[in-house]
Amino acid sequence: MDSPRHALTVDNVIFGLDDGELKVLTVKYGEGKSSGRWALPGDWLQSQETLEQAASRVLLDRTGVKDIYLEQLHTFSALDRHPGERIITVAFYALVRSDAHVLSEGHDNMEARWVNVRETPGLIYDHSEILDIALARLKHKVRHEPIGFNLLPEKFTLLELQRLYEAILDTKLDKPNFRRKMMKMNLLVSTDEKQSGVSYRAANLYRFDRKVYNELTEQGFVFEV
Amino acid sequence: MDSPRHALTVDNVIFGLDDGELKVLTVKYGEGKSSGRWALPGDWLQSQETLEQAASRVLLDRTGVKDIYLEQLHTFSALDRHPGERIITVAFYALVRSDAHVLSEGHDNMEARWVNVRETPGLIYDHSEILDIALARLKHKVRHEPIGFNLLPEKFTLLELQRLYEAILDTKLDKPNFRRKMMKMNLLVSTDEKQSGVSYRAANLYRFDRKVYNELTEQGFVFEV
Structure with missing residues (x-):
């Protein structure tokens, strides 16, 4: 058998939560045939870096986003996924959290922008398909693992947590049902503090029980929606 | 940025259940520097095939195993994973089911063999690490999805099902506990038939409820061990 050589890239699907809205980080091609088209931030894999290193490098170079844990999603190899x-x-x-990252223009004059995940312009190549698969993975994750530790403030209201689930699952959840299921998991601890600076009736603030959070991450659960 | 070309292979971790024992399919290199060493069945990716097609082709060519659904596990890119x-x-x-597949010698004179997953000889390159990661994935799967439909006969005893779980999880399970948890899931239907051809007290035979099986596959669950 031959051992042909292949062109390899990495592409990043960075989901960002922004005040109850789920967004994805996109870059705009500034030159070449795809000029003006939007894409997931990606680049060629170099000879002396791992895929993980390439993914982090690309993200920083193209968008300014750094220090985040990137998980491998899938390797795409359809013969016609790229037109060339x-x-x-x-x-x-x-x-x-999208507001925790200041975006900057990459070295290729690519403009970086967060866009609502359900309102992306047609992305280049098979990037819309990659986004769909990442979104499916994220939806699966939120139903089987605790989520929110790095996404919510240290103390948060039950409504803020519900908004997070709703943004990812793209569905309205029933408030009493959501609260009942959440409380049953013993994941939340009431802080005896209330929201401040609101004109309506201030809601109770909760925090995550770290021990339960870690145990549930390890063990998994089923959150029915 | 350069667009260097890369050498790409596929490697298959085929787990086989054999009478309550969990095995993995390995091949023995017959020529070259690695002659005599055992490996996961793998090969170069060709220019005109997808990774999925390559994985199926390699498996058939090297071991005779065909018509199985291969799931992508992970892409490994450590710079030193291959000595050359x-x-x-x-x-x-x-x-x-390992007994459902007749093994044959591949075109490269590679001998194919099922070996107990916990008694593999030192595999070449990082194949032992790949095996460990596949095993962890399998253990996670068995705790969160129904398993056994293609692995057990149509009608089976609870003890046969327990042996399947024990082989994958590499642990002894408590019989009453296992039965209680299984029955609680409504996954099993009693057939009112008993085991035949045994000299001891014949056990009741069960079958999977297909509807519940599919629902649980979709929804997931937590099987605590």
């Missing part, structure tokens, strides 16, 4: 030569891409994904 | 040139590999995995 054959290119295989390894996709990564992460979920962060 | 840099090679990136995409690993796939599957779980089958």
Whole structure:
């Protein structure tokens, strides 16, 4: 058998939560045939870096986003996924607070922007398909693992937590039902403090029980929606 | 940025259940520097095939095993994973009944053999690490999804099902506990038939409730061990 060589890229699906809205980080191609098109931030894999290193490098260079844990999603190898030569891409994904990251223009004059995940302009190549698969993975994750530790303030209201679930699952959840299920998991601790600076009736603030959070991350659960 | 070309392989972790024992399919290198060493069945990715097609082709060519659904596991890209040139590999995995597949010698004179997953000889390159990661994935799967439909006869005893779980989880399970948890899931239907051809007290035979099986596969669960 031959051992042909292949062109390899990495592409990042960075989900960002922004005040109850789920967004994805996109970059705009400034030059070449795809000029003006939006894409997931990606680049060629170099010879002396791992895929993980490439994913982090690309993200920083293209968008200014750094210090986040990228998880491998899937490797895409359809023969026609790129209109020119054959290119295989390894996709990564992460979920962060979008307001915690200042975006900057990359070295290729690519403009970086957070866009609502359900309102992306047609992305280049198979990037919309990669986004869909990442979104499915994220939806699965939120139903089986605790989520929110790095996404919510240290103390939060039950409504803020519900908004987080609703943004990811793209559905309205029943408030009493959501609260009942959440409390049953013993994941939340009431802080005896109330929201401040609101004109309506201030809601109770909760924090995560770290021990239960870690145990549930390890063990998993089923959150029915 | 350069667009260097990379050597890419696929490697398959095929788990086989054999009378309550969990095995993995390995091949023995017959020529070259690695002659006599055992490995996961793998090969170069060709220019005109997807990774999924390559994984199936390799498996058939090397071991005779065909018509199984291979799931992508992870792409491994450590710079030193191969002692010669840099090679990136995409690993796939599957779980089958080992007695349902007749092994044959591959075109490279590779001998194929099922070996107990906890008694593999030192595998080449990072294949032991790939096996460990596949095993962790399988253990996670068995705790969160129904398993056994393609692995057990249509009608089976609770003890046969327990042996399947024990083989994958590599632990002894408490019989009453296992039965209680299984029955609680409504996954099993009693057939009113008993085991035949046994000299001891014949056990009741069960079958899977297909509807519940599919629902639980979709929804997931937590099987605590």
